[in-house]
Amino acid sequence: MSGAIIECSGVTKLFGDFAGLNNVSLSVSPGTIGLLGPNGAGKSTLMKCLLQLHPISMGGARLLGRDVGSEGREIRTRVGYAPEQDCLISGMLGCEYVTYCAQLNGLPFQEARQRAHEMLDFVGMGQERYRAVDTYSTGMKQRVKLAQAIVHDPELVFLDEPTNGLDPKGREQILQLVESLWKKHNISVVLSSHLLQDVDRICGEIIIIARGEVLVQDTLKNLKARRAGFAELVVEGEHQRVLEILRANECTCELESNGHITVKHGRESLTPVLKFLHDEGVRPIEALPSPNALEEVFLQALSNHGPD
Amino acid sequence: MAQIDSSYTHRDGDTRGIGYRRWVIAQATLTACLKLKGMKWVVWSCWIYAFLQGIFLFGFGQLMDPSSAVYAFITENLGFFKSIGPMFQGWAEENPRIAIGMTYNLFFYIFTGYIVSTLTLSLVALGMAIPRLITSDLSSRAITIYSSKAVSRLDYCLGKFGGVMLLLTITWLGPMLATWLMGNLMAPKISFFWHTAPALLHSSMFVMSGMIFLGLMALGVSSMTSSPRTATSIWVGVLLLGVVLSRIGEGSENYWLQYLSFWFNLELLQGWVFNISGDFIELGTEYPSFTDGHIFDRFKERLGIKKNVSTPRHDVAVAITCLSLLGGAALLTLYKKVKPE
């Protein structure tokens, strides 16, 4: 598939006087897209506007090449959505719920039932699927939400904070699943999260939104390239000596509170850095390029934008 | 990790049309309602009630047939029937349209909308179902999920409306049809079908218009709040208010208050559709001696038929307008309230 999956031109969403989205123009190609922004920046609003959960006040948007305003229903047969909040239908069993969601997207009952169970397998739900959704834990809810978003085999899924409230193992599993959606199954993913690390890990493209405006849209690679020449070193002990060695080799460096050393070395690769450290008898345990690139870009974008 | 089964497959089947999706919502709504505690009892009661009515109609049919065992048994054991039994039969032979048709019409007038009837049971069923219709979707934010699927708000409402219609079919329309069918299948003559067709037509017209109205009201009430208890309270309140308004308005100068009560309006509508008064007028002209008695007047009073005149057209028009306005208000509530978040 080629062409943009999301196109916005001047999308504005007003809630009374407050602009939830302010003249947003975007063009996004298939892939995994990370949506970042402070609380209340308009991430969820953008997703909801694209799905026609909120009517767009001004401007136009196209999803998968179709106009959101006039063909909302047709578009949604090819799009999945897992909202941030709970949205289960009480009184239903897990598998009933997913089957029902599939049917709502037009799958005949037999196929809906089959796919519902396949998707529940896919998200790693076991016998819990035969329990009422009202009794589910956060982890199960997140899984069911993911299952219902992909049960009709969409081309694009919107996931709003899919790892919120999960324990480390659960988060890891959900992240792996989400990652595989694009990498293995060619389903584009738009993911919103507060955890930059999650986005860093999964997403190929980053969109940063604040106060209803798009501040940054770029690939993660390009964003990281902005921080090329920076590295984070992990050494055991001898921090001061390492700092001195680095400074002696024309590097700017800083000791972080967690004992790691951030260094601006300005070289093409880390080999020369390791070389001169090695010559002084220092063997870093880890050497990570462009550390916290996403965080830096994020904070920078927001500070450039200025305070309220 | 081993426990993740990444057996994701793409599908290449067709997707069904929007009609199917609406039907799915209706089905799911009905299923959710039937799952409610006590709902099964209400539904069973409706059908038992229908069965009893059928038995009653069977008894009536037997009275029209001199060769039946029931007739023989009754005339032998009940002295009263010894004298009037043959009269009935002669009457049925002579003027079946009045003897059978009108009696059925009266019966179904009572069956479909009297105090102890499937209408009352349907109102109870609706009261129980209301928290499950839209209220629970509002509180659990399931509306967001519906809206993110390939259904619009209109489709959602249509589906829910379909669900209510299904429920009312089970509790009201279905039993009514079953009663009619039972009464006629067990009747002594096949001609009963023909003679009782007007009664069926009247019942169906009234029940179906009542269903549409009650369905809208139930959806409206259900969408007003996200708290199940409040929704039920509002429904009970609306019912009680109806009773109170029609009582206050009755016979007073503020008679117009009655029109605010949907009970009153439904009664008017029913009276007009079944045209019981008309039946009585016709009966009075054909058999004046029969309708003159004191007992008969009491009977009519009990049925709420005061004058020997048909329900005036303009009264019915006002009633229908009021019902439509109430239904419109329900629709407006739906439109305002059924929104994601």
Add this chain to the structure above:
Amino acid sequence: MSIAPVIQAAELSRWYGIVMGLNNISFDIGTGLTGLVGPNGAGKSTLIKIITGQLRPSDGELTVFGMQPWNNPAVLREIGFCPEDDALPDRLRARTWLRGLAMLSGIAPSAAPDHVDAILDRVKLERVHWEKPLGQFSKGMRQRVKLAQALLHHPRLLVLDEPMNGLDPMGRQEVQRILKQLAAEGTAVLISSHILHELEALCPEILILNWGRVIASGSQLALQRRLQGTEANLHIRCSDPARFTRVLFEADLLLGFDCTDTSGDDEGGLDLRVKDPQRFSDSLVDLLTDNDIALHELRSRDRSLQDIFEKMTE
């Protein structure tokens, strides 16, 4: 400087009928920042409730500053607690609510307003929101109010359950800064969180629970050492991965490898299992320079809290 531990548990158990909450655990927690980690149902909430005096141990003993917290206002006065669920009164204004709480915790009514304002400033709740009802607050703002509420009486021990849940990246940074500052001032801080990489950067001490037992406690460094074995798992990105693996193999350092990110258009990533980590780190630079390989990333797969956690809860 060796001082008495702030929280001390000895053979502590808590049962709910037949359901296990905590099973015979013993540990010490000192001042500074301690991270409490565990899967759902590991007993973290039970432990927090016992520490904050909301539950009584079934067996064994837990002391905070040398005293048992259950039914003991003297200890509870020293503890600030920021719960996970946000049970805030929706109709009250932030300032009003906190002033009331301040007075409840024994601050003079005349001093309460200034005190509350100082704390609200400290948790960086913007001033425009101070007079708004809590019901209108966003999740991040509510978290701040919850934190402020826990700090009102200047506790010596601060217990936080998922304090950063729902906060955006800046909010997270700010809360972390506040917590670090508190720890530097001598407050003991216990943080329960699922976001391991944040705890890793924040908390030098870690307590890992699983199935009602303590499976590890101590400094991160000690935990890392405990996991160090005769082999190491590494992730490497370099200019010529095929050659690099060959070189490593010839040097008899390689136990196994896996190519990742082969789809990428530039240098691919390598997951390596290396034997004799010491010799590997000694000879790494020579191998790189001799073979003219540009190293872009050297990441250990054994050291992060996530790695440790996964290994220990396996």
